[in-house]
Amino acid sequence: MKKTLTKLGVRPESIKRAAIAMYEAEINAVIHGHGGMAVVTIFPDSVKIEIIDHGPGIPDVDQAMREGFSTAPDAAREMGFGAGMGLPNMRKHADNLEIDTKVGEGTKVTMYIKF
Amino acid sequence: MGKLHSVALNRDLCVGCTNCIKGCPTEAIRVREGKASIDEKRCIDCGECIRICPHHAKGAVTDQLPDLAKPHPGILYSVLIPPSFYAQFGTAVSRPMLIKALYSLGFDYVYEVALGAAASSLRTRELLEEKRRLAESLPPEEISTVFPMISSACPVVVRLIQMKFKALIPHLVPLDAPMEITARFARADIAAKNNLTPDKIINYFISPCPSKRSAALNPLGQKKSDVDFVLGMHEVYPAILNILEHMKENNGITSSLRDDRYADYNGIQWAAAGGEAQTLGTDKYMAVDGIHNVISILEEIENEHLSDIEFVEPSCCFGGCIGGPLAVANPFAARVRMRNVIRNAREEQENSPEKYLDPETMTPHLWDVPLPENNSMRLDEDIGTALGKYNKMEEILATLPGLDCGACGAPTCAALAEDIVQGNALETDCIIKLKEHIRKVAREINTLDL
Numbered sequence: 107m108k109k110t111l112t113k114l115g116v117r118p119e120s121i122k123r124a125a126i127a128m129y130e131a132e133i134n135a136v137i138h139g140h141g142g143m144a145v146v147t148i149f150p151d152s153v154k155i156e157i158i159d160h161g162p163g164i165p166d167v168d169q170a171m172r173e174g175f176s177t178a179p180d181a182a183r184e185m186g187f188g189a190g191m192g193l194p195n196m197r198k199h200a201d202n203l204e205i206d207t208k209v210g211e212g213t214k215v216t217m218y219i220k221f
Numbered sequence: 222m223g224k225l226h227s228v229a230l231n232r233d234l235c236v237g238c239t240n241c242i243k244g245c246p247t248e249a250i251r252v253r254e255g256k257a258s259i260d261e262k263r264c265i266d267c268g269e270c271i272r273i274c275p276h277h278a279k280g281a282v283t284d285q286l287p288d289l290a291k292p293h294p295g296i297l298y299s300v301l302i303p304p305s306f307y308a309q310f311g312t313a314v315s316r317p318m319l320i321k322a323l324y325s326l327g328f329d330y331v332y333e334v335a336l337g338a339a340a341s342s343l344r345t346r347e348l349l350e351e352k353r354r355l356a357e358s359l360p361p362e363e364i365s366t367v368f369p370m371i372s373s374a375c376p377v378v379v380r381l382i383q384m385k386f387k388a389l390i391p392h393l394v395p396l397d398a399p400m401e402i403t404a405r406f407a408r409a410d411i412a413a414k415n416n417l418t419p420d421k422i423i424n425y426f427i428s429p430c431p432s433k434r435s436a437a438l439n440p441l442g443q444k445k446s447d448v449d450f451v452l453g454m455h456e457v458y459p460a461i462l463n464i465l466e467h468m469k470e471n472n473g474i475t476s477s478l479r480d481d482r483y484a485d486y487n488g489i490q491w492a493a494a495g496g497e498a499q500t501l502g503t504d505k506y507m508a509v510d511g512i513h514n515v516i517s518i519l520e521e522i523e524n525e526h527l528s529d530i531e532f533v534e535p536s537c538c539f540g541g542c543i544g545g546p547l548a549v550a551n552p553f554a555a556r557v558r559m560r561n562v563i564r565n566a567r568e569e570q571e572n573s574p575e576k577y578l579d580p581e582t583m584t585p586h587l588w589d590v591p592l593p594e595n596n597s598m599r600l601d602e603d604i605g606t607a608l609g610k611y612n613k614m615e616e617i618l619a620t621l622p623g624l625d626c627g628a629c630g631a632p633t634c635a636a637l638a639e640d641i642v643q644g645n646a647l648e649t650d651c652i653i654k655l656k657e658h659i660r661k662v663a664r665e666i667n668t669l670d671l
Contacts, residue, residue: 108523110611112385112598112599113598113599113600113607113611114599114600114604114607114608114611115596115599115600115601115602115604115607116604118386118387118388119388121388122388122523125523125524126524126525129524148608148611149608150604150605150608151604191362195362221604
């Protein structure tokens, strides 16, 4: 995605925001959602990033949005993840963040980053 | 050849073999009509093509050694020697001998660029300290806006960042290069000693790479360079070797500068990869050499994965400047020699500190011209148009064989697709596509009922 946005001439600040938001969402999908799928749609004025997983879902979204709140397993924490900054970072870098989640079915994170 | 670059092609020697297009880190070379051509907007003067070309068709544009034997009243010539030069000769050749050899060549003054490097080390330490204080006031997730600092000593790295890693421009050490610091000092020093105006002093720099000549022609972060001419190390080497041969019986030389002002050993260290970082008083540093490794580390920094490191020293060439494309010595041998040179420099300085110039004497300048971004990688000025081109590119790419063979003259199938979209190539430049096309035409001819 970064390479493509660079080719398109998107400002480096916007690319950085998109890259960080996407990275955080991917890491979440890997740690909690047992992997998933990323769909990136580029518009002339923004980029839409959708990260879809079929993991356990998020029981309490408000709680998950709080800085420092984490349910990451020890194995993930040992590797330096799970600081509870994933969702807060996504909210910080994306202009719009939607979380569509159902316990037991999975989570779809949709983010828009304006250029 | 424009004024921007110092890597050039000798068309007579080029056989159109495509070796160079593959190694170019910015995809700046294409082979068209049997000859390579360099896109000046994309070239960062790294010299990879000079190294790779088996036919020696790629070379560096450098200036000629002046005729120093001719009387030149009212004008004084100085030569600035980078520390990497010391690693080009055997261990029997000492710094004083080399400096003497350069005087023998006819230069009026010799200055070690390590003088400017040592001064830059001191100033960079201060900048690092400022960054540290700034970082302390920031929340942890914003440290990555400050650290790591990135060395700007290698002009190739600076140009690469201007083109491909624009977000990292604020991370660069905003100081003029050791070559510039030394040249400015030399000009003022000689002018004062000889009661001349500064314009009567002509500074020559002996370069291990083409990029430093480009940096003298098009200074980075400053309006004007104090380096007037740049000589290729490989071109000065034979003359120096010749002089050294005749000096052999006289190798008791311990001092040769006009007035014993050798550079601090910290400045000498800069010649080898990681040498600059080692002078900064931090162990949170990373040295990375080789242009392709540099690219992957800059990506890591851009992804904010290296903010626990304070200083990154990227060198375009393996081993640092001693591995420059215009250096003569085998780069591995040069590493061993450089270690010797540094050890000797340190010992000599401890024994006779009075012979060494205090780095505080020189003042590195902060960049006063903002570094412009280089947008030559983008598809179009308008994002909407660029998107259209990108989609077209993807469509074309899907029909290309994906061999990345380079026979079309572009380094990869993706690069060919881009060239087609930009109107600089045709689909039938791809030989696989051409073959398909011919087969189809042949079939059609066969079915004609004549």
